[in-house]
Amino acid sequence: MPGRPLRVAVVGAGPAGIYAADALAGQDDVPVAVDLIDRLPTPFGLVRHGIAPDHLKMRALRETLHHTLDHERVRFVGNVEIGTDLALDELRRHVDAVVYTYGAAGDRALGIPGEELPGSLAATDVVAWYCGHPDADRGRVEELVSRARDVVVVGVGNVALDVARVLARSPAELHPTEMPHHVLDTLAAAPVERITVLGRRGPAQASFTTQELRELGHLAAATVLVDPADLTDAGDAALAAEDRHVARNLAALADYAGHEAAPGTVSVRLRFHARPVRLLGTDRVIGVEVERTRVDADGRAVGTGELDVVPADLVVRSVGYRGHALPGLPLDGGTVPHDAGRVVRDGEVSRGEYVAGWIKRGPTGVVGTNKHDARETVASLLADVASGVLQPGGDDDWVDTLLARGGHPVLLADWRAIDAAEIALGAVHGRARTTLHERESLLAAVRAAAAAQEG
Ligand SMILES: Cc1cc2nc3c(=O)[nH]c(=O)nc-3n(C[C@H](O)[C@H](O)[C@H](O)COP(=O)(O)OP(=O)(O)OC[C@H]3O[C@@H](n4cnc5c(N)ncnc54)[C@H](O)[C@@H]3O)c2cc1C
Known part of the structure; x- marks a missing residue:
């Protein structure tokens, strides 16, 4: 035509x-x-x-x-x-x-034994939950977070740090966000004491940005810990000389290496050269077996055979999307x-x-x-x-x-009704917005606006 x-x-x-x-x-x-x-x-x-x-x-x-x-x-x-x-x-x-x-x-799996145990989640599950995605498996994530004292996050990208940071934040820090109320309540009651972030390779190979790394150091009730021994690799120093991003990350990590665990705060330990080998437990996760690695000339992690166990009630893998x-x-x-x-x-x-x-x-x-x-x-x-x-x-x-x-x-007018409902819900608690989590709540906001217009 x-x-x-x-x-x-x-x-x-x-x-x-x-x-x-x-x-x-x-x-x-x-x-x-x-x-x-x-x-x-x-x-x-x-x-x-x-x-x-x-x-x-x-x-x-x-x-x-x-x-x-x-x-x-x-x-x-x-x-x-x-x-x-x-x-x-x-x-x-x-x-x-x-x-x-x-x-x-979609999330990527680690491909190690024990990954299917209750207590093992993908970062996609946790992120979907705290952002209020309608498809989040709310019951499963809340049950696990609400009893998590020891958390292991596998991966050293920005999403891994997002998850660690959100779990370590105080209720007062999370109040101004748009998180659904039940997420705030679950996080406020969660007994999280220790979060260990595991990187398979060295600090020079970590993909998080320096900004995200530094942000961890400004949390109200958390202490960031780094083992000074993880920062002594001569290869890392050589990489830092060539790459400013690596140099900045190593400098930020060196600041943390001087910290000691402080009572009453959540400790966020960044561990490098640490490859998860299997998740331990029979009916649910109780720990992660970790193998010490070294980085070879091609930048790959090679196992050294040296093993230890990190206790964990919750393991979150953050090793990429697909x-x-x-x-x-x-x-x-x-x-x-x-x-x-x-x-x-x-x-x-x-x-x-x-x-x-x-x-x-x-x-x-x-x-x-x-x-x-x-x-x-x-x-x-x-x-x-x-x-x-x-x-x-x-x-x-x-x-x-x-x-x-x-x-x-x-349609757009319906989305505007959802937008207005979220802003109104937020205002009740002095927040800019509160995310409506369930698909049904989102659609109910649309119906309510349509009914109000007809009436
Ligand atoms: C956890 C996380 C944190 C991030 N944080 C940052 C950050 O701080 N800063 C930054 O710059 N970037 C960040 N990013 C990256 C950024 O979000 C992505 O670059 C960007 O969202 C990719 O855009 P996209 O449109 O390709 O995909 P998406 O944002 O995933 O959008 C895809 C859309 O398609 C819809 N869809 C899927 N299937 C169908 C279907 N069958 N029919 C109809 N619709 C469908 C989905 O509902 C979704 O709305 C982050 C990413 C993640 C995962």
Whole structure:
């Protein structure tokens, strides 16, 4: 139909999806109508359900992201899971192009004996819980956190430090966050005394940023401990001479190496050259057997055979994220195969299919990395329109199809009702916002606003 805008569906309203929608809506060459779809009733992906709740400034990024949701060429459609509520090929029949931005939120396993024992969790489980993700296994995480005295966090990236920090924070420090109340209550009552963070390799190979590392030293009721012997490797000094990031991390760790455990505070011990070999326990985790390692010339951890046991009631593995396949979409090693953002199926570029964000390049980079990434993808899409590969065609509105089938899509006004309900709930306790955790509570806020408007 001449003059009809190009209909583009973006699957996933996290940063990559929002940046892709923004790049599409903000250009003047091609008239577009963008549907920004998410399986959750809320937008923002890991900005809402990943970035640590005590990082208030970082989470405020969503104010900027929200501008895109307000754009007249963009329609937010939440509470619709592509692949479940609507099959991929069905969506493709209704629109002219699809941009997949559904993230890579699956966890990686350690692959060691005992990992399946109760008391062993993935960081994804803990993060989903404290951020109030509707799919979090609330009962299981709360049961474990509420009796955790000795916690082991496996991994030395920023997510591992996020988990350690949140568990070590005092109730007063967590009050200004958006965490759901039951999360605050569970953390306040948790008997956490010792948190050990394990790195397989040396401090020079740790991937956490210096900022996150230093932040640990400013907690109100925690003491950070580092064994000075972990900082004596001549190889680390050589790496520090070449890499400022390593040098800064080693300097921060050296400050901690002078600390001693202080009574009445949670001790957060950062241990390096320590590889978990198995989780101990019969009906639940009671400890982690750890092997001392050394780092070889290629930077790999090599076991020394020297073993010890770290007591633990709760073990949280934080060793990376991975992507999963959307039914009907190819996946190769955790990402969707592509050529400059154009999806590749069986070695050929697939017309009208694009990918951006973590599911395109893997779980790396900061939020802003997705902006550049999404722009590359949108540039490919617009080039395909310019060359005539992609043309407005499509079918009637897929949201009507969904509604006729009894679906409950959450549109922008509905999300605003959720937003307002969370702000109102926060105000009751003197907080800026309190996250509504359960999907049912989120949808109840939508229904309440609709009923108020009708009445
Ligand atoms: C724990 C954690 C903490 C982080 N902290 C920081 C930080 O402090 N600073 C920083 O810069 N970066 C941080 N990051 C990285 C940042 O969050 C990512 O770079 C970014 O979120 C990736 O964007 P994305 O859009 O690709 O994926 P996501 O943010 O995961 O968004 C994907 C979206 O797709 C939706 N979706 C999934 N499947 C479907 C489906 N089938 N149908 C419809 N929708 C679907 C999901 O609900 C989600 O909303 C953190 C990441 C994690 C995991």
